[in-house]
Structures are given as structure tokens and as C-alpha cells.
Amino acid sequence: MIECRLVMFEKREKPLFLVLVAVSILLFLSGSQAAEKGKGSGALNPGSPDQGLSPHPLVVFIIDFDSFMCLTCLESLLDFYHQLPGAGKGCGVWGVLVFDASLGNQRGNTFTRIIEKKLKGFMQGNRLQFPVVIDRWHLFDGLGKAGSAVIVFDPVKRLVKKYDFPLRPGQVQEIMSLFED
Amino acid sequence: MSKNRVFSIALFLAMSLFLSLSLQAAELKRIDLEEVLTIGSLDDDLIFQWTGVVVDSDSNIYLADAMDYCLKKFSPEGTLTKRAGGRGQGPGEFTAPRLLDCSEHYLYATDQGILGLHVYDCDLNFERRIMLNIPVSDLKVLSDSRFAVATLFMDTKPAILIFDDRGELVQEIPYANRKMAPMMDAVSFDIDAGGSLYLAYTFQDRVERWDSQGKKLWSTQLLGVKRVKRKNISTYVLPTEVMFKDVELDSHGFLFVLGGHVSRNRSRDVYVLNRRGTLLTILTLPEASHCIHIDRNNFLYSRANEGVTLKKFRMHYVFD
Numbered sequence: 079m080i081e082c083r084l085v086m087f088e089k090r091e092k093p094l095f096l097v098l099v100a101v102s103i104l105l106f107l108s109g110s111q112a113a114e115k116g117k118g119s120g121a122l123n124p125g126s127p128d129q130g131l132s133p134h135p136l137v138v139f140i141i142d143f144d145s146f147m148c149l150t151c152l153e154s155l156l157d158f159y160h161q162l163p164g165a166g167k168g169c170g171v172w173g174v175l176v177f178d179a180s181l182g183n184q185r186g187n188t189f190t191r192i193i194e195k196k197l198k199g200f201m202q203g204n205r206l207q208f209p210v211v212i213d214r215w216h217l218f219d220g221l222g223k224a225g226s227a228v229i230v231f232d233p234v235k236r237l238v239k240k241y242d243f244p245l246r247p248g249q250v251q252e253i254m255s256l257f258e259d
Numbered sequence: 260m261s262k263n264r265v266f267s268i269a270l271f272l273a274m275s276l277f278l279s280l281s282l283q284a285a286e287l288k289r290i291d292l293e294e295v296l297t298i299g300s301l302d303d304d305l306i307f308q309w310t311g312v313v314v315d316s317d318s319n320i321y322l323a324d325a326m327d328y329c330l331k332k333f334s335p336e337g338t339l340t341k342r343a344g345g346r347g348q349g350p351g352e353f354t355a356p357r358l359l360d361c362s363e364h365y366l367y368a369t370d371q372g373i374l375g376l377h378v379y380d381c382d383l384n385f386e387r388r389i390m391l392n393i394p395v396s397d398l399k400v401l402s403d404s405r406f407a408v409a410t411l412f413m414d415t416k417p418a419i420l421i422f423d424d425r426g427e428l429v430q431e432i433p434y435a436n437r438k439m440a441p442m443m444d445a446v447s448f449d450i451d452a453g454g455s456l457y458l459a460y461t462f463q464d465r466v467e468r469w470d471s472q473g474k475k476l477w478s479t480q481l482l483g484v485k486r487v488k489r490k491n492i493s494t495y496v497l498p499t500e501v502m503f504k505d506v507e508l509d510s511h512g513f514l515f516v517l518g519g520h521v522s523r524n525r526s527r528d529v530y531v532l533n534r535r536g537t538l539l540t541i542l543t544l545p546e547a548s549h550c551i552h553i554d555r556n557n558f559l560y561s562r563a564n565e566g567v568t569l570k571k572f573r574m575h576y577v578f579d
Binding site: 146148153188189191192195196198199200202203204205 | 301304307308324325326327328329345346354355372564565566567
């Protein structure tokens with residue numbers, strides 16, 4: 079708990095271009111993942127609804143692996159997820175799990191498998207029903223440096239916004255308003 | 260009770276005491292670990308991230324799993340026999356299960372997000388919740404009707420608090436005469452049969468023994484740390500390096516202290532001391548662990564694979 083607090087205070091801002099890079103990659107992954115129907119490539123919850131490209135808003139959770147050391151730090155994420163329309167069914171929901179590259183380098187594939195297993199437990203324990211990709215190639219590292227976050231894409235309103243967890247009450251309302259149209 | 264039975268019990272106790280004293284008197288040279296059981300692998304769904312462990316008198320193993328918010332009971336052979344809990348704040352549910360300990364008939368669990376203790380029977384049926392108005396940073400169950408906790412005090416002198424089974428405070432064992440800087444009073448602790456308190460400070464290079472009346476018997480340093488590193492965090496200046504993560508007594512009275520960030524082998528070195536606070540040997544765990552547990556048969560349990568796996572070791576005591 080103590081270490082977790084320290085991590086939480088070490089938040090830093092990230093450059094905007096990383097968001098754009100991440101969006102591109104995510105959309106690419108989204109398309110290819112839908113084609114594979116959840117088989118292989120490290121995505122969990124293969125049985126979750128097909129969430130290919132659509133005009134609906136897309137919500138992408140950036141889940142910081144460090145948050146697993148302090149599950150209460152993820153309360154805001156979980157509360158937000160369960161507030162989404164139909165718990166995610168009315169909009170596209172994806173997740174990307176980011177982790178410290180140096181840890182992966184030290185322990186190699188074993189560490190990735192550990193992450194995968196913990197993520198599975200987290201998804202099961204919280205009854206989360208959206209696909210999550212483990213960021214093995216650290217493409218999303220910049221987005222997860224400040225801890226877990228959510229990125230909202232609205233293709234109709236041409237909107238891309240990122241919010242860090244924990245969300246403030248005003249931010250929750252702001253995101254929810256996108257789903258009201 | 261017949262005279263023969265009383266005599267047998269007295270003889271057994273005397274022999275146990277003699278054996279324990281003999282072991283203490285002999286010079287412990289080293290302790291070798293022999294792995295005897297592994298629970299949880301990268302390929303199964305048994306454990307996702309265990310946080311607390313305890314073993315009952317029948318050698319059943321109980322784990323708290325933070326990832327799926329469950330308590331799990333395993334047979335002595337490592338077979339999952341019962342699972343209880345789930346995410347929530349209702350009876351028997353958890354937001355972040357953490358510490359475990361057990362008495363003869365009950366299992367006690369803490370939740371990082373909920374004050375108080377969850378009480379289960381030994382088959383993981385939820386019994387009740389004991390309300391406490393303090394956060395518990397370490398837990399030691401003394402009997403079916405007594406348990407001791409460490410907490411993080413901000414305004415008062417540090418103390419180990421002993422409660423009865425209704426959550427009423429029955430004893431306070433202070434371990435400092437004055438208030439300490441924030442977090443510097445954080446400790447892991449164990450209590451022996453005579454009521455002596457053994458403390459390992461989380462952020463200080465200090466291991467201590469206190470008697471049940473709050474008198475310090477000894478204090479020792481194991482790491483040679485002169486100065487505690489600190490950092491400004493919000494309005495506080497807080498320590499950043501964990502010195503000791505856990506402390507456990509075995510049935511011989513040897514004290515096992517798990518080192519943290521400063522140890523030569525980070526979170527793997529276990530310092531073994533005698534009752535007088537003399538360092539006897541250091542054993543090194545195969546993998547980093549956040550805690551250790553020693554059952555009444557002197558098997559040692561620790562973490563592997565970042566909490567996905569529990570390892571059980573037989574300890575071979577080697578004397579000069």
C-alpha cells in the first residue's frame with residue numbers, strides 16, 4: 079500500500095503524439111482482432127462481443143500493471159466501467175495493459191505470462207467483459223506512465239480525449255454525455 | 260485426568276523445552292531449504308496474486324488472493340478444496356484481501372479497503388465481521404478469543420493492540436516512548452508463547468524484542484543502514500526504502516526476518532536470529548517474496564512468480 083502510494087505520486091504528463099500513435103495502433107489491432115475473433119495474439123476474453131469499427135464511441139482503458147499492487151487504486155476504473163451503458167454493450171470497449179519494460183527485459187517471457195495470468199484473475203474477479211491486449215511491444219508506454227487512464231474516441235463528434243484515473247465527478251458526467259445521443 | 264496422563268504431558272512439555280533450549284544453545288550454522296510443494300503455476304487458475312497465507316493445525320493451507328478477491332483453502336497436498344469471497348462490501352466479500360491468520364477454530368482475514376476483520380470457520384464459511392476503527396498493518400491471532408494487530412498511528416505513541424473476539428481492546432503494548440515521524444513506526448511483528456513481542460521495522464534498520472509490559476529487551480541492526488532515505492510526498496516527508504518486510508518465529512524460538520529493498524538479495528534474504536537478538540545465519544529464498552510464513556511444523560512458505568505461485572519448503576537446521 080505504501081509503495082503504491084509512492085507510485086501514484088510520481089505521475090507525469092505525456093506528449094500528445096503518443097495518444098495519436100496509440101489510436102492508430104489500437105484501431106489497427108481492433109480490426110485485426112475482430113478478424114481473428116479473439117483467437118491468439120494475447121487478447122483475453124475471446125468470447126466477448128465483437129467490437130469492430132463502428133460509429134459508436136470507443137472507450138479504451140489503459141490499465142497500468144502497477145495498479146495491480148493496489149487494487150483499491152483501480153476502484154475508479156471499475157466504477158466507471160460499470161456505469162457505461164449496458165456495462166460496455168452500448169459502446170465499444172477495449173483495454174490495453176501496459177507494464178514497465180525493464181521488468182519484462184529482466185524476466186523475459188515468464189514475466190509476460192505472469193502479467194497475463196494476473197490480468198485474467200482481475201477480469202474474472204471483477205466480471206469485466208471486454209477484450210484486453212497486453213502491450214508486449216510497449217507501444218503504449220507513454221500513455222500509462224501516469225497510471226491507469228481511459229481514452230474516449232467519438233468518430234461522429236471527431237473527439238479524442240484522455241482522462242487519468244481516478245476520475246473526478248465532472249469527468250464521469252462529461253464522458254457519459256457522449257453516450258446520450 | 261489420571262496421574263499417568265498428567266505425568267506424560269509434563270514429561271512431554273519438559274522434553275520440548277529441553278529440546279528447544281538445546282537447539283538455542285547449539286550454534287546454528289545455516290538453514291537449508293528443500294522445496295516440498297508448489298501451488299499455482301503460470302498455466303492454471305489456482306492463484307492469481309496471493310497476499311496472505313496461513314496454515315492450520317491439520318496442515319491445510321489458506322491463501323488470500325487479491326486478484327479475484329477470494330480466500331482459498333488447499334489440502335496439505337496442494338489441492339484446492341474450497342473457495343470463498345468475491346468482490347464487494349457485503350458479508351464475506353472483499354475489496355482487497357490482505358492478511359490472514361488462524362486460531363484453532365477460526366480464520367481471520369483483513370481487507371485493505373474495509374476496516375475490521377472477516378472471521379470464517381476452518382471450512383471458509385463466513386461467520387461474522389469484527390469491527391475495528393483502525394487500519395490493520397499486521398495481524399497475529401493468539402487464540403480463539405484474542406488477536407493482536409499493528410496499525411499506523413499518526414497522533415499517538417506506537418503500540419501493538421490486543422483485542423478480544425468482540426473487538427474490545429484488552430491490552431496495549433507500547434513499543435516506543437514517543438511519537439515517530441510518519442511511517443517510521445510501521446512494523447511487522449510476532450509474539451511468542453511467553454508474550455514477548457518481536458518487531459521488525461518496515462522503514463528502519465531495527466529489529467527489537469519487547470516484553471509484554473512494554474519494556475524493551477534488546478534492539479539490533481542487521482543492515483548497517485545509517486540514514487533513512489526520504490522523499491517529499493504531498494505534505495509529508497516519507498521513507499522510500501523498505502528495510503524489513505516480515506518477521507516470524509519458528510517452534511524452536513528462532514526469529515526469521517525477511518529483508519526488503521536494502522538487503523543484498525532484495526526481498527529474498529531471511530535473517531535468522533536467536534532469542535537474544537544475535538544474528539545466526541542468513542538464508543536466501545529462491546525468489547523475491549513480500550512475506551514469509553512458518554507453520555507449527557517449521558515448514559516455510561514464500562512467494563514465487565510475483566505472487567502467482569506459493570512455495571513450501573522444509574527447513575533443514577544445520578548446527579556446528
